[in-house]
Amino acid sequence: MSKEAKFCPGCGYPVVLRFLHTILKDKKLDKKTALGLDIGCSLLAWDALPINTFQTHHGRVVPTMVGLNRAKPELLSIALVGDGGAYAIGLQSLLWAAMRNDPILVVVVNNTVYAMTGGQMAPTTMVGQKTDTSPAGSDQPAVLGPEMIRGLSPKAYLARAAVNDIKQLNEYLNKAIDTCQSSNFALVEVLSFCPTNWRTKGAETNERVEEMKRVFKVGEF
Ligand SMILES: Cc1ncc(C[n+]2csc(CCOP(=O)(O)OP(=O)(O)O)c2C)c(N)n1
Ligand code: SF4
Numbered sequence: 461m462s463k464e465a466k467f468c469p470g471c472g473y474p475v476v477l478r479f480l481h482t483i484l485k486d487k488k489l490d491k492k493t494a495l496g497l498d499i500g501c502s503l504l505a506w507d508a509l510p511i512n513t514f515q516t517h518h519g520r521v522v523p524t525m526v527g528l529n530r531a532k533p534e535l536l537s538i539a540l541v542g543d544g545g546a547y548a549i550g551l552q553s554l555l556w557a558a559m560r561n562d563p564i565l566v567v568v569v570n571n572t573v574y575a576m577t578g579g580q581m582a583p584t585t586m587v588g589q590k591t592d593t594s595p596a597g598s599d600q601p602a603v604l605g606p607e608m609i610r611g612l613s614p615k616a617y618l619a620r621a622a623v624n625d626i627k628q629l630n631e632y633l634n635k636a637i638d639t640c641q642s643s644n645f646a647l648v649e650v651l652s653f654c655p656t657n658w659r660t661k662g663a664e665t666n667e668r669v670e671e672m673k674r675v676f677k678v679g680e681f
């Protein structure tokens with residue numbers, strides 16, 4: 461990290477950023493990458509890594525990075541976005557990027573809520589999960605991003621990892637970056653901690669991620 465990041469203690473975002481940066485350095489791509497941030501807690505990654513970073517509007521990081529890729533194909537374009545940005549307001553752009561097989565990497569941090577705005581229900585909120593806007597528990601099935609995209613984009617690399625299994629996270633991010641380098645679309649969804657909005661502490665936060673894995677299957681698709 462180049463500057464002190466503003467994430468809450470116990471947040472999953474810094475885990476994702478740390479691994480991403482290490483992989484980029486190992487592949488000697490850190491000076492040849494542009495990281496786009498959506499609105500949401502992803503924006504707290506502003507200046508966190510010593511790499512080129514863009515701030516975009518809510519749900520618009522994918523088309524922005526597609527545009528950058530077209531203008532500067534020599535750069536690796538990465539979009540960091542929350543589950544709300546990816547699968548609600550930004551869904552249309554995400555699906556079209558996948559269908560066109562745009563060679564960008566989309567990293568979706570899935571914490572099952574709109575975290576930055578206070579923990580409201582998101583497309584990924586699980587059935588029965590209580591949030592401020594679903595006090596009786598959600599009755600909507602959660603959106604399964606990589607599964608939804610699979611049939612639309614035959615050449616894409618699609619995977620789901622979790623911040624509490626760093627070996628797998630590392631493997632999938634590595635493969636996703638290699639996929640972009642071979643001119644194909646890649647998306648890695650990461651099941652991530654949000655102790656602030658989940659109102660969980662310590663092991664309870666980790667248990668919530670294990671609960672998420674029963675709904676959101678980790679693996680490659
Ligand atoms: C066009 C627009 N609509 C709504 C908002 C308010 N807003 C800011 S962040 C956010 C939700 C972010 O949730 P998510 O994408 O899941 O990211 P997280 O904070 O959970 O990482 C919303 C609705 C906004 N900034 N712009
Ligand atoms: S609100 Fe949640 S996702 Fe946002 S920084 Fe805090 S712990 Fe992380």
Ligand SMILES: [Mg+2]
Pocket residue numbers: 542543544569570571572573574575582
């Ligand atoms: Mg979220």
